[in-house]
Amino acid sequence: MSKYNTWYHPYPINEAYTKRVAYFCMEYGIHQALKNYSGGLGYLAGSHMRSAYELRQNFIGIGVLWKFGYYDQVRNEDQTMRVLFQKRFYSYLENSGIAVTVMVHNHPVVIKALVLKPEIFGTVPIYFLTTDIPENDHLARTITHKLYDSELSARIAQSIVLGLGGAKVVEALGGTDVYHMNEGHALPLAFHLFDKYRDVNEVKKRMVFTTHTPEKAGNEEHDIEHLDRMGFFGNVPLEIAREITGMRGHMLDYTLSALRLSRVANGVSQLHGEVSRNMWYDNPGVCEIKSITNAQNPNYWTDPILKQALLENEDELLLQRKRELKKELFEEVADQTGKLFDPDVLTIVWARRFAGYKRADLLLRDIPRFLELISRPGQRVQVIWAGKPYPFHHEAIETWNKLVKFSYQRNDIAVLSGYELDLSRKMKHGADIWLNNPRRPREASGTSGMTAAMNGTINLSIQDGWIPEFARHGENSFLLPVIDTTLSEDAQDKLDHGNLMHILETEIIPMYYNDKQRWLRIMKQSMLDIVPEFSADRMADQYYKELYRL
Structure with missing residues (x-):
């Protein structure tokens, strides 16, 4: 059995950072050889994982293993841009021994957790989730193929894998004190916690949130009934999901929902904190939005x-x-x-x-x-x-x-x-x-x-x-x-x-x-x-x- 099927770090935890934290992010820019990022969000997450390791924090990352990465930017004959999707294989990722099942559109999907060990690239342990395994049918296997898939239902399924699947992986590891959502992609996590505790205050006690952009494209909104059909809310009925998020219309706003279900949140610079407060504070029920400026390793x-x-x-x-x-x-x-x-x-x-x-x-x-x-x-x-x-x-x-x-x-x-x-x-x-x-x-x-x-x-x-x-x-x-x-x-x-x-x-x-x-x-x-x-x-x-x- 792998030591990585339980909460593990290869160092004595620094006394300043004993609280357990599981960090959920859709992309990680760790190393050139690990094609699991698109840009700044991933670079930021990668630096965070490195510094958490160097500071000996009680911290792990939860992500998705993208079979085709984001894409390879190559050229046509006239040197203009061509998009290439190429399968990736990573011999250095270890099977953690953890597999969990989530429901996507009333269909069971098995998720396997592979671990990036700290000694490989100098990070805290990061668990990468994949559905591209023999236990799943073809459609389920494709969920974890392309980062930010252009097909809406696939994107929603990716959030279910990261949020619901990631929460179950964390529980298999022994649980955590804090769930940190880096952007709203992992929002199904909040509904899993509500299903577990049946008390929105218990969810807020455990969840914190970072918002990274004022751009509309970075603050996802989708038809709430379609999300429900896809299984986005897990075992939580739609009416209860509406009640705890305050979403009474046709659309569910990921960022606003996260702000209502977290104890505290932050923008990623002093200015962005101000912009975020101006954007969101007029909405009832949102948590405090602090400013914690991004940084690099x-x-x-x-x-x-x-x-x-x-x-x-x-x-x-x-x-x-x-x-x-x-x-x-x-x-x-x-x-x-x-x-x-x-x-x-x-x-x-x-x-x-x-x-x-x-x-x-x-x-x-x-x-x-x-x-x-x-x-x-x-x-x-x-x-x-x-x-x-x-x-x-x-x-x-x-x-x-x-x-x-x-x-x-x-x-x-x-x-x-x-x-x-x-x-x-x-x-x-x-x-x-x-x-x-x-x-x-x-x-x-x-x-x-x-x-x-x-x-x-x-x-x-x-x-x-x-x-x-x-x-x-x-x-x-x-x-x-x-x-x-x-x-x-x-x-x-x-x-x-x-x-x-x-x-x-x-x-x-x-x-x-x-x-x-x-x-x-x-x-x-x-x-x-x-x-x-x-x-x-x-x-x-x-x-x-x-x-x-x-």
């Missing part, structure tokens, strides 16, 4: 030579290492695009999930001005884009393809595919400027800029998400001024674009080429300011103090 993300050079105040080594890291990134550029970038040229990177509000193509709003900007004699600029659109979001894919086609014309512009952990790390290590230009205040956190700053890459950003807690213009970052967000999207884009270009033209580019000492000061100050405040160790500790211990 420095041991995973930071280049050790850069860190050593900073700590020892070795400026020459710092600059030399940064140039080496740029060259490593540019080898990837050459491999993918055939273009040879110059490590002595200022390099801007925009890399994140392709979503409309993130405005991947804002730099190109005025193409003649952009081309003049990057072509100044003696002050040239190189630009790299990367990011994975949702595989069925055709508008976002078209934006990616538009950038690819535009890049044909230039040797100093590149669009890279396969934006996963390894490429993300290369870009954060090798960039000079990390560009972040979402429409404010729609970026809840935006943690990629944190890991960029850990590696001497300077943020150029809209004042959204975590940035207002960190950035000081001209000291550790460059900031676009806050504009009137009541204006039309086009008017906002026009203003933000003008401010972005002005900062590049009058501050960033001249400083990079003409005032190396000031550039170095900003770079070092950014590295000094980012840790420990935006280390996942701080975040993991804060969750115990502010969410789990109440």
Whole structure:
């Protein structure tokens, strides 16, 4: 029998973190070799699992093992984007010996729990649930095939597997004190707890919730009767589910339901906490929404030579290492695009999930001005884009393809595919400027800029998400001024674009080429300011103090 079929950690629990916590998340960005994430939510969860391990917390992760991952971002013959779904096999995941059964659309579905052991990638134990086993029929096996499946009933079934199935796995492990839902995907968990205790206050006593986005797409709503037919509420009758969630209409709002069934919740930055309170506090029965700012794990993300050079105040080594890291990134550029970038040229990177509000193509709003900007004699600029659109979001894919086609014309512009952990790390290590230009205040956190700053890459950003807690213009970052967000999207884009270009033209580019000492000061100050405040160790500790211990 595996030791992982009971609540287990390979270390003595730190006395500061003795309360048992089971963390439910749809995706985990742990390692390049484990294709179980789509973007920022997964990266955040991965860093949390690493820091919980390093702090010796009494903490486990519950997730789903996606047979095809999210998808592989590959290219067509003309280098435009193609979506590839490829089966994955992971020999290092161990059978925990735990199997549970849930009902999906009145059909029994067996769920097997595989464990990612702590010694594999340096995380707390994470239990990955799969329905792709011989005990199930074909349809049941496909539930855990594709992360964020585009078919509605499959998506609902995935929530049932994570929430209801995950709760049963936790009980098989010996139970937990706290159930932490990271986003609303695992909401069926709450109905399982209600079925067990028959008291909504007993549910609230055990459940906490993190909301990650003000975006409608990230706050799911579905027909409540369809959810009931699918088995979303487990053994709880529909009328009781309506009563405890307050959902009297045709739709069930996952986020609002979670806020009504949790003891306490949090947004993922100070600003996002304010935005969330403004969004949800007008609804009766919601719990307190705190702010616990997202963070990333420095041991995973930071280049050790850069860190050593900073700590020892070795400026020459710092600059030399940064140039080496740029060259490593540019080898990837050459491999993918055939273009040879110059490590002595200022390099801007925009890399994140392709979503409309993130405005991947804002730099190109005025193409003649952009081309003049990057072509100044003696002050040239190189630009790299990367990011994975949702595989069925055709508008976002078209934006990616538009950038690819535009890049044909230039040797100093590149669009890279396969934006996963390894490429993300290369870009954060090798960039000079990390560009972040979402429409404010729609970026809840935006943690990629944190890991960029850990590696001497300077943020150029809209004042959204975590940035207002960190950035000081001209000291550790460059900031676009806050504009009137009541204006039309086009008017906002026009203003933000003008401010972005002005900062590049009058501050960033001249400083990079003409005032190396000031550039170095900003770079070092950014590295000094980012840790420990935006280390996942701080975040993991804060969750115990502010969410789990109440």
